[in-house]
Amino acid sequence: MSSIEPELPAQDPASRPETALSRRTALATGIGAAAMLAAPHVRRAEAASLNLRMLMWQDYNIAETVAEFEREHGATISPAFFDGNSEAFNKMKAGGTGDFDLVMADGFWPRLYFREGLIQALDPAKLPNLANLVPDFAPGTYDLLLDQPGGQLIGVHNCWGSYGITMNTQHIPEEERDSLSVMFNENYAGHLATGARFEENIAMAGIMAATQLGTKDGPRPNGDSSFNPYHLTDEELEAAKQLLIKQKALLVTRYQDYDSLQRLMRPGLVWASPEFSEIYRRLTRARRAGEIDFDVVHTLQPKEGGLGWIDSWQVSSGVKDPAMVDLAHAWINHYISKQSMYRVGMKGVAPCYDVRDLLPPEEVSLLMLDRTAELRGLHMFDQPSSPEKWERVWSEVEAA
Numbered sequence: 001m002s003s004i005e006p007e008l009p010a011q012d013p014a015s016r017p018e019t020a021l022s023r024r025t026a027l028a029t030g031i032g033a034a035a036m037l038a039a040p041h042v043r044r045a046e047a048a049s050l051n052l053r054m055l056m057w058q059d060y061n062i063a064e065t066v067a068e069f070e071r072e073h074g075a076t077i078s079p080a081f082f083d084g085n086s087e088a089f090n091k092m093k094a095g096g097t098g099d100f101d102l103v104m105a106d107g108f109w110p111r112l113y114f115r116e117g118l119i120q121a122l123d124p125a126k127l128p129n130l131a132n133l134v135p136d137f138a139p140g141t142y143d144l145l146l147d148q149p150g151g152q153l154i155g156v157h158n159c160w161g162s163y164g165i166t167m168n169t170q171h172i173p174e175e176e177r178d179s180l181s182v183m184f185n186e187n188y189a190g191h192l193a194t195g196a197r198f199e200e201n202i203a204m205a206g207i208m209a210a211t212q213l214g215t216k217d218g219p220r221p222n223g224d225s226s227f228n229p230y231h232l233t234d235e236e237l238e239a240a241k242q243l244l245i246k247q248k249a250l251l252v253t254r255y256q257d258y259d260s261l262q263r264l265m266r267p268g269l270v271w272a273s274p275e276f277s278e279i280y281r282r283l284t285r286a287r288r289a290g291e292i293d294f295d296v297v298h299t300l301q302p303k304e305g306g307l308g309w310i311d312s313w314q315v316s317s318g319v320k321d322p323a324m325v326d327l328a329h330a331w332i333n334h335y336i337s338k339q340s341m342y343r344v345g346m347k348g349v350a351p352c353y354d355v356r357d358l359l360p361p362e363e364v365s366l367l368m369l370d371r372t373a374e375l376r377g378l379h380m381f382d383q384p385s386s387p388e389k390w391e392r393v394w395s396e397v398e399a400a
Contacts, residue, residue, distance in 0.1 A: 050075045050327055054102035055088055057081065057311070059349070060158070065340045072334075075327055084197065085109045085381065092118045097318035101328050106309045107144070107380030110155040114147050119314040121152040126329035129336045132353040133157060136372040137310065144380060145312055155312035156332045157352035159344060161368075162300045162378055163200050163307040166280040170294045171271040180208045180302045182272050184243055189250040193264060193273040196254045198394040199384060202240055203229040203307055204274060205247070207379070209239035211304040222385055229307070230382035241393045245400040258282075266292060281348055281366050288362075300374045308378025310352060345369075 050073075058081040066077045082088040085106050092103055097118055105113060113119045124130060137157055139146055145155040167177055171191065176182050183192060183204070194201055206229040210216045215236060216227040224231050232240065252270055255261040258278050264270040265279055266286065273279070280298035287295055300306065313335065315328045334340065341351035342358045350367040364370060384390040 050324065051078055052076065052102065052324075052327055052331055053078045053080070053100050054104075054331075055080050055082060055091060055096065055100045056102070056104045059347075060104070060335075060344070062340070062343055062347070065335060065343060069331060069334045073327065073330060077331075084199075085383070086199075086387075089113065089118075089383070092316070097316045099318075100316050101319050101324060102331065103314050103316060104158070104311055105155065105314060106311050108382040110145060110312055110314055111147060112383055113314060114154045117317055119154060120317045120319070121147070121154055122156065122315060122332075123329060124153055126326065127156060127333045127336070129333050129338075129353075130156065132336070132338055132341075132355075134352055134354050134369075134372050136376060137352050142376050144310055155314045156336060158311045158313060158336070159349045160310045160352050160372070160375055161276050161308065161350055162375070163195075163204070163274050163276060163309070164280075164298050164300045165272055165274050165302065166265070166277070166283070166296055166298045168265070168268060168271040168294055168296055170268070177297055177299055178303050180204065180211075180304045180306075183274065184208065184247050184250070186250065188271055190252060191269070191271040192247070192250050193252050193261060193270045194247070194254050195274060196256050199230070199390065200274070200307060200381075201244060201254075202232075202237075202384070202390055202393060203379070205240035205243040206230075206232045206236055207302075207305045207307075209243055210236050213239055216305075227305075227379075228382060229305070229379050231385040237389065237393060241397060244397045248397065248400060265296075268294065277350075277368070278348060284366060298368075300368065300371060301377050306378050307381065308375050309381045310375070 052075055054077070056079055061079050069075070070077060080100070082091065088103060088105065089109065089112065092100070092113065093116065096103070103113070103119065110119065135141060137160070139153070143149045145157060146152060147154050165182060167182065172182060182188065183194070210227060210232070213236060215233065220227060220231065221233055222231050252264060253260070255264070255273070258275070261270070261273060261275060261279050262282055265273065265283060277298050280296055283292065283296045286292045313332045315325065319325050319328055336353055338353065338355055338358065341353045342355050345351050345355055345359055345363065345367055350369060356364050356369050359367070
């Protein structure tokens with residue numbers, strides 16, 4: 001496939017369906033995974049063409065992109081879907097390297113995959129569309145997807161964002177919008193919501209706890225050289241638990257999906273909630289259309305620190321056949337083309353590739369493609385240093 005993409009027409013964002021791509025359609029952990037395995041992932045011996053099996057977020061299974069690739073390469077795409085990083089990692093550990101040729105992951109998770117021997121290093125020469133990567137994310141500037149700074153390429157950027165806070169400006173004053181403290185403020189009791197994923201709830205509370213304790217610049221566990229909210233000290237973890245117990249009394253709900261959060265924020269019942277910016281975009285479009293009478297803002301990086309993600313494509317270590325290695329690289333290169341990334345952007349997720357020339361100006365702003373430098377200051381999604389401790393803490397919060 002050529003790396004030169006045709007110029008694409010701008011689309012009217014108002015014409016898009018409300019069921020826009022939401023990167024985290026299902027936010028609850030441990031549920032619905034079996035139901036989401038909508039396509040076979042075992043290679044069919046009778047298939048005449050090569051069958052590329054991938055474990056991915058369902059949101060990125062875009063029919064036009066898949067059809068183009070299958071037509072151009074004479075191959076079959078067989079996707080299987082997952083809800084969260086822990087689920088995908090456990091699938092790969094439990095024999096998934098033999099079941100899947102490609103797997104998606106977030107943040108620092110690819111480094112864990114590589115350390116565990118679940119994925120293989122990639123060949124940049126087979127990925128010419130990497131030339132379109134936004135410079136803020138490029139190796140040398142931001143070495144997230146190298147096995148170590150200056151090391152091997154182990155994953156390829158897809159999309160990016162933060163687990164930032166969307167706020168109703170009628171109720172949250174400007175001087176409070178840059179702080180995580182808004183999510184623990186008793187003045188907003190009965191008007192706050194958070195997501196159901198316990199890892200991000202604990203990590204966000206951990207940032208706040210370490211700030212209050214003054215420990216962010218102190219000695220870090222696991223030999224970390226800098227603060228990581230997924231690697232908390234026991235003192236920080238206990239303080240985070242107490243914050244979450246206090247917060248519990250302030251919440252309307254811990255939402256399971258974006259439609260639920262929208263039903264609370266659109267009529268003004270919930271004033272602030274962390275989310276992946278999907279509701280920020282929906283409500284901003286509703287405001288522009290005159291459907292609601294208030295503005296919203298999305299704080300990417302609170303002053304105490306925030307959570308961010310770059311999701312990415314990885315090639316399974318189980319792929320040995322050179323033809324399949326080439327096909328896996330070809331899929332990644334196809335998916336990160338400007339044409340494919342334009343489609344992803346118009347469905348509501350921010351690409352890691354510069355497609356600003358193809359998007360209407362209002363979409364560039366909504367996708368925060370003019371704010372990419374802010375991502376480098378965020379704490380990337382990671383595996384908790386002690387999953388057992390974190391699960392116990394969350395159980396205690398739920399039981400309080």
